[in-house]
Amino acid sequence: MTLIVQKYGGTSVGTLERIRAVAERVAAARAKGNDVVAVVSAMSGETNRLLGLGKELAKLPAEREMDSLVATGEQVSAALLAIALTELGVKARSLVGHQTRIFTDGVYTKARIRSIDVETFRATIADGIVPVVAGFQGVDQHGNITTLGRGGSDTTGVAIAAALKADVCEIYTDVEGMFTTDPNICKEAKKLDRITFEEMLELASLGAKVLQLRSVEIAMKYGIPIHVRSSFSDATGTLVGADDDSLESVVVTGVACDKNEVKVTVRDLPDKPGVVARVFGVLAEENVSVDMIIQSESRGGKADLTFTVTHTDLMKTKDVAERVSKEIGAGAVQIEDNVAKVSIVGAGMRSHAGVAAKMFRLLAEQKVNIQAITTSEIRVSCLIDKAHADQVVRSLHKGFGLG
Amino acid sequence: MTLIVQKYGGTSVGTLERIRAVAERVAAARAKGNDVVAVVSAMSGETNRLLGLGKELAKLPAEREMDSLVATGEQVSAALLAIALTELGVKARSLVGHQTRIFTDGVYTKARIRSIDVETFRATIADGIVPVVAGFQGVDQHGNITTLGRGGSDTTGVAIAAALKADVCEIYTDVEGMFTTDPNICKEAKKLDRITFEEMLELASLGAKVLQLRSVEIAMKYGIPIHVRSSFSDATGTLVGADDDSLESVVVTGVACDKNEVKVTVRDLPDKPGVVARVFGVLAEENVSVDMIIQSESRGGKADLTFTVTHTDLMKTKDVAERVSKEIGAGAVQIEDNVAKVSIVGAGMRSHAGVAAKMFRLLAEQKVNIQAITTSEIRVSCLIDKAHADQVVRSLHKGFGLG
Numbered sequence: 001m002t003l004i005v006q007k008y009g010g011t012s013v014g015t016l017e018r019i020r021a022v023a024e025r026v027a028a029a030r031a032k033g034n035d036v037v038a039v040v041s042a043m044s045g046e047t048n049r050l051l052g053l054g055k056e057l058a059k060l061p062a063e064r065e066m067d068s069l070v071a072t073g074e075q076v077s078a079a080l081l082a083i084a085l086t087e088l089g090v091k092a093r094s095l096v097g098h099q100t101r102i103f104t105d106g107v108y109t110k111a112r113i114r115s116i117d118v119e120t121f122r123a124t125i126a127d128g129i130v131p132v133v134a135g136f137q138g139v140d141q142h143g144n145i146t147t148l149g150r151g152g153s154d155t156t157g158v159a160i161a162a163a164l165k166a167d168v169c170e171i172y173t174d175v176e177g178m179f180t181t182d183p184n185i186c187k188e189a190k191k192l193d194r195i196t197f198e199e200m201l202e203l204a205s206l207g208a209k210v211l212q213l214r215s216v217e218i219a220m221k222y223g224i225p226i227h228v229r230s231s232f233s234d235a236t237g238t239l240v241g242a243d244d245d246s247l248e249s250v251v252v253t254g255v256a257c258d259k260n261e262v263k264v265t266v267r268d269l270p271d272k273p274g275v276v277a278r279v280f281g282v283l284a285e286e287n288v289s290v291d292m293i294i295q296s297e298s299r300g301g302k303a304d305l306t307f308t309v310t311h312t313d314l315m316k317t318k319d320v321a322e323r324v325s326k327e328i329g330a331g332a333v334q335i336e337d338n339v340a341k342v343s344i345v346g347a348g349m350r351s352h353a354g355v356a357a358k359m360f361r362l363l364a365e366q367k368v369n370i371q372a373i374t375t376s377e378i379r380v381s382c383l384i385d386k387a388h389a390d391q392v393v394r395s396l397h398k399g400f401g402l403g
Numbered sequence: 404m405t406l407i408v409q410k411y412g413g414t415s416v417g418t419l420e421r422i423r424a425v426a427e428r429v430a431a432a433r434a435k436g437n438d439v440v441a442v443v444s445a446m447s448g449e450t451n452r453l454l455g456l457g458k459e460l461a462k463l464p465a466e467r468e469m470d471s472l473v474a475t476g477e478q479v480s481a482a483l484l485a486i487a488l489t490e491l492g493v494k495a496r497s498l499v500g501h502q503t504r505i506f507t508d509g510v511y512t513k514a515r516i517r518s519i520d521v522e523t524f525r526a527t528i529a530d531g532i533v534p535v536v537a538g539f540q541g542v543d544q545h546g547n548i549t550t551l552g553r554g555g556s557d558t559t560g561v562a563i564a565a566a567l568k569a570d571v572c573e574i575y576t577d578v579e580g581m582f583t584t585d586p587n588i589c590k591e592a593k594k595l596d597r598i599t600f601e602e603m604l605e606l607a608s609l610g611a612k613v614l615q616l617r618s619v620e621i622a623m624k625y626g627i628p629i630h631v632r633s634s635f636s637d638a639t640g641t642l643v644g645a646d647d648d649s650l651e652s653v654v655v656t657g658v659a660c661d662k663n664e665v666k667v668t669v670r671d672l673p674d675k676p677g678v679v680a681r682v683f684g685v686l687a688e689e690n691v692s693v694d695m696i697i698q699s700e701s702r703g704g705k706a707d708l709t710f711t712v713t714h715t716d717l718m719k720t721k722d723v724a725e726r727v728s729k730e731i732g733a734g735a736v737q738i739e740d741n742v743a744k745v746s747i748v749g750a751g752m753r754s755h756a757g758v759a760a761k762m763f764r765l766l767a768e769q770k771v772n773i774q775a776i777t778t779s780e781i782r783v784s785c786l787i788d789k790a791h792a793d794q795v796v797r798s799l800h801k802g803f804g805l806g
Contacts, residue, residue, distance in 0.1 A: 016456065019460065020460070050479065053419065053479075054482070054486055057419055057422065057490060058486050058487070058489065058490040061486045061489075061490075062485060062486050062495075064485075064496070064497075065482040065483075065485045065486045065497055066486070068481070068482040068497050069478075069479055069482035069483065069486075071478075072479050075471060075472075075474075075475050075478075076456075076472055076475050079471040080457065080460060080468075080472065082465060082467075082468045082471075083460045083461050083469070083472075086468070087460060087461040087464075092465075093467070094467075094468055096471070096548075098501045098546060099547070143501060143502050144502070145499075
């Protein structure tokens, strides 16, 4: 018996008509003799609507309450899908965090899954019932409702697939799969049939919003193949799996662009040991993920520290940076949000030299200034002026022959 | 230290502005040195919106899923009120069914509370935190989400007040208190300063939509005074409490009108033992509450059976009645929804004869036909044509000197 975990994103359950279509897809998979676990996101727009309500009441709304607030979005779509399935004659049962017993740590708004009660799922499936899981959420050890961060339903889906040793985790979205770059920016973008976990990991962390980063980490760790595909068609999408010899020749698989980062600069940091550690130590305590970091050379015993964070963490970061700056005798804190991070990703980079140099040359030809650089084994990222981002994506896409 | 349970209805938390006003009211009660537990309904309109979604997907949507669906309404308002309180510097914590450990039986859509974990509340209050409880819901012993029926947040409020031995349960609504009759129907209606639990019980069961019936039963059983008042003003509302000598002289306290009942007639029932018991037995199994019952005299071994149920139970009742009718060899099932139940209520009726006779005379003067009658010690109800309901309410209100 094949066990498939199907995760449906916000647009896939965005209307009652779409929920009916999803119910039919689940029913079809069952009719073929598969066991199915469905995982759903909130109806598209609902999470933002709920976040908006909370933010209108407080500048920094209590995070525990924000989690309890937004978790209702997935609870609603899970109940609705279970109703639609029952109407089709398929036994179904919606499950939220305290019922699936998806236990997380206590870090509100970006909790991490600690354990999943496999028995609840096994027993439900054995009774011929489709578990319809509210994605994005769990409970901590005290029963507080936690959420897994934006896009967390992907992580719910893959984590359940891993825990149940499912054959595949299908991620249903409103696009046909992963593309060589964002088709909205570059119309030459092409759908990829296969990519490796490592490439997906880099793309997921780079603002290619198809999959949440952590879901790919889990899939890679437990070897769960992911099939990213559209809920609006029956076409095969992109298979994300382990590395494959046939991929060796492709140097650059895709170009990603992340416009969701903000550049924070702390001026005139006293140039002595422990000061930088103090800044990032406090940010880590507040669960802020810092991406790129640049420190200027010291002049007169003072240096500037620049780093990037996501828009979501901006308010918290600003508070922390200003507090720490005062404490350590540094200067003003500056925020710049007119930046974008453009990246090239490809497993073949490991064995090919000169890829980064070619990227920098292509940027120079466009007369685009590079504000910061980060690299990994299979990725090169440059922070640039947001105004040039789309043009740069197109020129990299063409320059690396992806069209 | 005084402990006050404050329950806020849908219109009281209907907008973010209203939620802020509620937060200020809770903060003010705390500032006076009281301990407060807040209980909230869903924002007005939200429960109907959610029910509408479920009903669009299925004619008889799975009840377990409907409960999980609509319970999100209160979860949202509880989280929002907790955010608003925190913003005012009042420590607060929203709690849903599995967190308050309000355990119910497993009867979806109209569950009954079995137990409340007092320790959760005590500990939270002792920490200086205001528990903000999502009303209307609990969990059964298996962790399934259940709801307490329309208006169930009143029951949540009073049940918590009883469990914690609170000094008073304040029920905040959009009217000033209980009136001698519906002011929308009769502009001479007057606010009542006090009424007894028994009178409130009759009024609550008669479509005076201010309080859910069961909440009054619990308040009476545990002697918890209820203060029905408006969240839009600081005026004193109506105190509902134990019987009081000063009330003795009032024969009729109020006139109620319920337009939410439907008349169901099963034709040509075989006139033999056990047939009627079978009809109501199956309805009881399906958790349908039957109100008035009339059986016609037998003609040729056949009789007609007429009874009333609420609109909510109509679909289920029709299904059951048609099934049982076929099984026992009875005739057609007829539904009539152009009926209204008009009632007079008063604790003084116990010691005054002729009150019912006066009601029937007033109806006769209006040339209104009485289709069915039910009475209790302190109430007389008549089922009449819905078209005459408002006119009858006004004439009874005047006839019994309530203006």
